[in-house]
Amino acid sequence: MQLIPKSRNAMKLWSIRLAIASAALGAVEAILPVWQGMVPEGVFASIASATAVAAAVARVIKQEGLS
Known part of the structure; x- marks a missing residue:
């Protein structure tokens, strides 16, 4: 198993x-x-579910400053 680049x-x-x-x-x-x-x-x-959904959405949003 290998970690992703810049892990x-x-x-x-x-x-x-x-x-x-x-x-x-x-x-x-x-x-x-x-x-x-x-x-x-x-x-x-409810809060845990909303946070999990937010995590899934955040996964596909480009985040600046991580290059």
């Missing part, structure tokens, strides 16, 4: 940042029963 710049890509944020929100959703009653039901799932 050191991966953290500068919004698609990577948003994918990490989506994964973190999914993890928070797993421990949501601890916060039951403090956070409305479905909030973390």
Whole structure:
């Protein structure tokens, strides 16, 4: 397995940042029963889904300054 060229710049890509944020929100959703009653039901799932969609969109948008 080989890394893509310039893989050191991966953290500068919004698609990577948003994918990490989506994964973190999914993890928070797993421990949501601890916060039951403090956070409305479905909030973390909605935010995680929206972040995942944003990551997919960001994947196809040209990002300047990464050449």
